[in-house]
Amino acid sequence: MSKSKLTIWFIILSVLLIILGVYDLLSGSIQVSMSDIFEFIFSKNPKNSQYYLLLKEFRFPRMSMAILAGAGLSISGLIMQTLFRNPLAGPDILGISSGASLGVAIVVLGGNYIFGNSFIYASNYLTLIAAAIGAATILALILTISFKLRDILSILIIGILLAGIISAIVSILQYFATNINVKSFVVWTMGSLTASSSKDLTLAIPIILSFILLAFLLSKSLNLMLPGESFAKTMGVNIKLLRILSFSAVSILTGVITVYCGPIGFVGIAVPHISRWIFNTSNHFVLIPATALLGGIFMLCGDILSNLFTTNGNLPINAVTAILASPFIIWVVFKNKRTFV
Amino acid sequence: MINSILKINNLEFGYKTPLCKAVNISAEIGDLICLVGLNGSGKSTFLNTISGILKPLSGEIFINKQNIKNLSLNKKSQLISYVPTRIDFTANLTVRELAEMGRSPYTNIFDKKSKSDIELVENILNDFDLLKLQNRQIWSLSDGEKQKAMIARALVQETPIIVLDEPSAFLDYKMKSRFLAKLKEISKTKSLIFSSHDIETATKFATKIWFINEEKLEILSPKEFIEKYYFTN
Numbered sequence: 001m002s003k004s005k006l007t008i009w010f011i012i013l014s015v016l017l018i019i020l021g022v023y024d025l026l027s028g029s030i031q032v033s034m035s036d037i038f039e040f041i042f043s044k045n046p047k048n049s050q051y052y053l054l055l056k057e058f059r060f061p062r063m064s065m066a067i068l069a070g071a072g073l074s075i076s077g078l079i080m081q082t083l084f085r086n087p088l089a090g091p092d093i094l095g096i097s098s099g100a101s102l103g104v105a106i107v108v109l110g111g112n113y114i115f116g117n118s119f120i121y122a123s124n125y126l127t128l129i130a131a132a133i134g135a136a137t138i139l140a141l142i143l144t145i146s147f148k149l150r151d152i153l154s155i156l157i158i159g160i161l162l163a164g165i166i167s168a169i170v171s172i173l174q175y176f177a178t179n180i181n182v183k184s185f186v187v188w189t190m191g192s193l194t195a196s197s198s199k200d201l202t203l204a205i206p207i208i209l210s211f212i213l214l215a216f217l218l219s220k221s222l223n224l225m226l227p228g229e230s231f232a233k234t235m236g237v238n239i240k241l242l243r244i245l246s247f248s249a250v251s252i253l254t255g256v257i258t259v260y261c262g263p264i265g266f267v268g269i270a271v272p273h274i275s276r277w278i279f280n281t282s283n284h285f286v287l288i289p290a291t292a293l294l295g296g297i298f299m300l301c302g303d304i305l306s307n308l309f310t311t312n313g314n315l316p317i318n319a320v321t322a323i324l325a326s327p328f329i330i331w332v333v334f335k336n337k338r339t340f341v
Numbered sequence: 342m343i344n345s346i347l348k349i350n351n352l353e354f355g356y357k358t359p360l361c362k363a364v365n366i367s368a369e370i371g372d373l374i375c376l377v378g379l380n381g382s383g384k385s386t387f388l389n390t391i392s393g394i395l396k397p398l399s400g401e402i403f404i405n406k407q408n409i410k411n412l413s414l415n416k417k418s419q420l421i422s423y424v425p426t427r428i429d430f431t432a433n434l435t436v437r438e439l440a441e442m443g444r445s446p447y448t449n450i451f452d453k454k455s456k457s458d459i460e461l462v463e464n465i466l467n468d469f470d471l472l473k474l475q476n477r478q479i480w481s482l483s484d485g486e487k488q489k490a491m492i493a494r495a496l497v498q499e500t501p502i503i504v505l506d507e508p509s510a511f512l513d514y515k516m517k518s519r520f521l522a523k524l525k526e527i528s529k530t531k532s533l534i535f536s537s538h539d540i541e542t543a544t545k546f547a548t549k550i551w552f553i554n555e556e557k558l559e560i561l562s563p564k565e566f567i568e569k570y571y572f573t574n
Binding site: 087 | 431
């Protein structure tokens with residue numbers, strides 16, 4: 001793809017992201033007009049403080065979270081697919097999001113045993129901390145394993161098995177938990193972009209953006225990984241360091257996003273394929289920014305759709321993304337008759 | 342010799358258990374060395390060890406008088422390049438992009454290439470008749486074209502030593518001798534080490550034979566090798 005064509009595509013995607021972002025601010029159960037949004041963005045002394053509050057505390061965090069989560073998960077998926085040289089790899093494959101789920105499951109489902117019989121899950125912050133600890137534990141485990149094992153496929157297998165063990169533990173916890181807590185947990189696993197407040201964003205934005213930047217800085221090494229690991233090694237790539245940095249980026253991105261939005265599936269697998277298909281390249285210097293933009297666009301579409309069908313609240317985002325993403329993967333696979341990494 | 346570009350002292354290589362012991366050899370600029378040995382004798386392991394993919398079990402490898410143990414990975418990739426038997430990948434990578442990867446040991450973290458980098462890449466692609474294929478995806482090429490692209494990339498890397506693991510394994514007989522003639526030409530200014538099963542063709546072009554035989558590495562001239570081993574078997 002020529003440089004000018006590349007620039008045009010990036011402009012199109014950026015404009016699309018902005019349009020969808022604004023549309024996302026408009027959508028929801030309470031009607032908001034364009035002038036409210038302009039007022040929210042440009043005015044320092046908002047006249048209509050009710051709408052201002054709605055936008056500031058609910059809509060804007062929801063929109064930002066959608067973009068950040070889409071971008072972060074998609075980039076995680078891209079890195080995993082390159083490192084494992086497997087088109088089906090995704091951020092959930094290393095067991096990171098299951099780790100976060102386990103943390104949440106222990107707090108929400110096992111709360112009766114930890115905090116006494118009258119425990120009813122309520123605290124949002126407790127979930128955040130538990131999910132972060134869960135994700136970090138699995139990350140530490142995966143990093144230790146990647147030191148011991150040379151073969152990247154073995155790490156993949158262990159990641160999948162870990163996820164299996166964790167989901168078994170979660171099932172057992174569900175079996176023993178009270179109905180009300182099971183419901184809270186199931187609702188959490190459906191994912192939600194609305195749980196985050198503007199305060200959460202001040203933490204999430206810098207973390208997610210800095211790890212997306214880190215991923216971009218790994219582009220050269222990731223490109224050299226495309227023909228294979230031994231090739232990369234003879235080209236001067238420090239494989240161990242690359243693995244540590246990229247696994248950390250993936251785990252922290254996935255972990256943080258799962259903490260705030262719940263486990264969101266399919267986006268991480270699908271979006272890298274869409275961007276490879278559009279840009280017809282495997283060059284990470286192009287793919288990483290492209291995947292970030294497309295990931296944001298994808299999640300915004302998901303969020304807008306989830307608001308479209310209900311007048312009261314929204315559909316679980318996890319279900320919407322799965323329905324949106326899977327046909328894309330199938331379509332891309334059929335169209336190309338071969339899968340890329 | 343003291344000024345050898347590649348000098349190997351008392352090397353023991355293999356996976357955990359040694360395949361070959363007490364290897365003491367050197368290579369010079371202008372050498373076209375053919376590595377021969379039976380299946381499983383450790384040819385690829387040896388090549389992987391000198392190109393730094395595997396760590397030696399014991400012993401020392403010097404490139405340009407520097408012990409490779411003390412060299413950074415990046416520095417090492419400026420001294421020795423490696424061409425695998427076969428490249429199998431599904432990534433979207435054009436011939437041009439692959440050739441440009443040869444400059445990566447010299448570029449910064451953003452892989453910014455200078456004008457002279459681009460010129461070098463274009464000259465080498467032209468030299469290998471690859472310019473008309475430069476925008477083709479690697480996966481769409483024939484085996485011979487793939488192999489040419491990989492070697493072009495190794496030349497772009499501008500290393501004094503190039504290691505090739507069975508470079509002619511997937512080439513037909515016509516391509517094979519053209520290809521070896523090309524290697525011969527390249528080896529005038531470099532030190533080339535390649536492994537091969539096709540002893541007849543290889544001995545025609547090689548200046549030296551390294552023969553892995555019963556856990557020892559023997560150094561022979563092509564003539565000596567044919568007289569001593571090839572016809573007696």
